[in-house]
Amino acid sequence: MNDLDSLVESAARLFAQSNTPAELENAKAQFLGKSGRLTELMKGLAQLSVEEKKTRGAAINAAKQAIEAALQARRQALAEAQLQAQLQAEALDVSLPGRQRGAGGLHPVSRTLERIQAIFGSMGFDVADGPEIETDWFNFTALNTPQDHPARSMHDTFYVEGGTENAPHLLRTHTSPMQIRYAVQHVKKHRAAQGLGEDGGEPFAGPMPEIRVIAPGRTYRVDSDATHSPMFHQCEGLWIGENVSFKDLKVVFTDFCRAFFENDDLVLRFRPSFFPFTEPSAEIDIQFPTGPLAGRWLEVAGSGQVHPTVVRNMGLDPEKFIGFAFGMGPDRLTMLRYGVNDLRLFFDGDIRFLSQFQ
Known part of the structure; x- marks a missing residue:
């Protein structure tokens, strides 16, 4: 397993361990943030020759896509889990009066x-x-x-x-x-x-x-x-x-x-x-x-x-x-x-x- 495969596996494992959207965003920053591990690898491309940049760059992009896919999958899973929990916890009381529309204002x-x-x-x-x-x-x-x-x-x-x-x-x-x-x-x-x-x-x-x-x-x-x-x-x-x-x-x-x-x-x-x-x-x-x-x-x-x-x-x-x-x-x-x-x-x-x- 090369360094990029290991990086993708680490990201997927950390995403899977994130139990809230906030934890997931913090985990994302470790890999895709401005100082993330993948970002640092991309910065390192400047030190390579033209041919090495093409090969290494393509591999890094593939790893990035895999990490983003794992991130999106975990986001979707957390959203679905939150929705299910909300549906189970809430009940609809049709006897309640309707909500009035409040006055708006400037952001x-x-x-x-x-x-x-x-x-x-x-x-x-x-x-x-x-x-x-x-x-x-x-x-x-x-x-x-x-x-x-x-x-x-x-x-x-x-x-x-x-x-x-x-x-x-x-x-x-x-x-x-x-x-x-x-x-x-x-x-x-x-x-x-x-x-x-x-x-x-x-x-x-x-x-x-x-x-x-x-x-x-x-x-x-x-x-x-x-x-x-x-x-x-x-x-x-x-x-x-x-x-x-x-x-x-x-x-x-x-x-x-x-x-x-x-x-x-x-x-x-x-x-x-x-x-x-x-x-x-x-x-x-x-x-x-x-x-x-x-x-x-x-x-x-x-x-x-x-x-x-x-x-x-x-x-x-x-x-x-x-x-x-x-x-x-x-x-x-x-x-x-x-x-x-x-x-x-x-x-x-x-x-x-x-x-x-x-």
């Missing part, structure tokens, strides 16, 4: 998105919306993301039909593509207004109003646990002008966080980090002065000064225009605002949970 994440838009709207930011199925150019290349960036990995990204081998289509992994789309349209508009035509060979360096925009929306990555979901929300922000500094970023985001959490004593920390599309870059942490999270630093966003290459891909002259960008997760902000410790509760559709926010 807590929708409330957060509306709150974000209102706060940034008061600061003069527009709201941009765009396609969730993106091109490689807008999702990666225009944002200075090289071919070997982890976000391009099949383990993190959902690719879809359409496009070409060199320019595939995918479900966007962030809403940053809307920064490029919005800026390009903004530049075309002002080029045309100055009689320069919509598209020029040189980056635009003429007079132009500042670009202030946020782009909230759904994004997608292959990830699922208590704090991550395959579909989640992001909100990117962009401010481009002739004299926009990192100081402006700190002021804007500090004001936003204090307004969002309604706490003027909230403390923010900007930690040096790395993102391909900003330089310098910083992670943004917050610290609550009181409450159950008091004293802890909690990461809420990534940010930085827009990279000159990204500015140039917007059609602007990076020697004249400068600015900052940030990206945050409305789902995480919702969890912090309402004291929710499991992201999956937002997407399970359990009325008992959601009705608490009405």
